[in-house]
Amino acid sequence: MPVNSTHYLFLSLLLFSIGIMGALMRRNAIIILMCIELMLNATNLLLVAFSKIYADADAQLFVFFIMVVAAAEVAVGLAIIVMMYRKVHSVDINILNRLKH
Amino acid sequence: MAIYDILFWVLSAIAVGCALGVILSRNPVNSVMFLIITFFAISGHYVLMNAQFLAIVNVIVYAGAIMVLFLFVIMLMNLNADVEPQKGQLVQLAGVISGGVFFLVILAAIKSAKPELMDKTSTNIGLISDLGKVLFTKYVLPFEISSVLFLSAMIGAVVIGKKEETKPLTHNGEEE
The missing domain is CATH 1.20.120.1200 (NADH-ubiquinone/plastoquinone oxidoreductase chain 6, subunit NuoJ)
Structure with a gap:
């Protein structure tokens, strides 16, 4: 069976679901940020696939902008994690429930 | 194929x-x-x-x-x-x-x-020539705005990650 758009939909959905599972399962804040990157990449893959199918360059530029935003997000997110580690000496997200009290 | x-x-x-x-x-x-x-x-x-x-x-x-x-x-x-x-x-x-x-x-x-x-x-x-043409004609405004986003993210990361020299007291005098 030749590869068609449905295969890319399934692959992208699978990667996205793995990212969601990881973000819900782990307690390490860095791993959760990595799972978010995984979800962004799954979306990028689907955008490129549909760009190829419909021969349209706009989707590939959206992938480019998603990469830009992801890079900025990672820079700020890791800065926040480093600052948090300096305060509480842990990256465990279960410690970060101070707003609850 | x-x-x-x-x-x-x-x-x-x-x-x-x-x-x-x-x-x-x-x-x-x-x-x-x-x-x-x-x-x-x-x-x-x-x-x-x-x-x-x-x-x-x-x-x-x-x-x-x-x-x-x-x-x-x-x-x-x-x-x-x-x-x-x-x-x-x-x-x-x-x-x-x-x-x-x-x-x-x-x-x-x-x-x-x-x-x-x-x-x-x-x-x-x-290919890069075709994408570049679209990027610098149709999407030139988002491209420039993304540079501002990068600048603000860089400044934000530096400000957040900077070590505090003196530990300032919070408003009610409570040290962490």
């Missing part, structure tokens, strides 16, 4: 397997390595779809810059021993079930999608 299909399945298996490795490995450094392999597999998919510019950018930005940043932070915090406390079995099971339910819902939604054949004719929309 059998080679396309074989490469698709091999790259998909690598991507999904290493994505599972990211969320299942106990050591954060191993997670980073698995994620780098996943990004390389996705770059392979981009090459397969003739999006060569994005493949190179994906390797440089994601596998090169972002993952090195992750690795730096992990090694800075000395997290490379597996000391991470795990969530309870019930919470982990709930996470897997929620992700699986999401997977099934979207699967049911896209199951009836009409399969569009991949355009086998070689188009050069993914």
Whole structure:
């Protein structure tokens, strides 16, 4: 069976679901940020696939902008994690429930 | 076009397997390595779809810059021993079930999608000259705004990550 758009939909959905599972399962804040990157990449893959199918360059530029935003997000997110580690000496997200009290 | 299909399945298996490795490995450094392999597999998919510019950018930005940043932070915090406390079995099971339910819902939604054949004719929309023309004509304003976003993210990261010289007291005089 030749590869068609449905295969890319399934692959992208699978990667996205793995990212969601990881973000819900782990307690390490860095791993959760990595799972978010995984979800962004799954979306990028689907955008490129549909760009190829419909021969349209706009989707590939959206992938480019998603990469830009992801890079900025990672820079700020890791800065926040480093600052948090300096305060509480842990990256465990279960410690970060101070707003609850 | 059998080679396309074989490469698709091999790259998909690598991507999904290493994505599972990211969320299942106990050591954060191993997670980073698995994620780098996943990004390389996705770059392979981009090459397969003739999006060569994005493949190179994906390797440089994601596998090169972002993952090195992750690795730096992990090694800075000395997290490379597996000391991470795990969530309870019930919470982990709930996470897997929620992700699986999401997977099934979207699967049911896209199951009836009409399969569009991949355009086998070689188009050069993914090449850098064509993308550059579109980027600097149609999307020139978002491009410039993204540079402002980068500048603000850089300043934000520096401000957040800066070490405080003197520990200021909070308003009610409470030291952390």
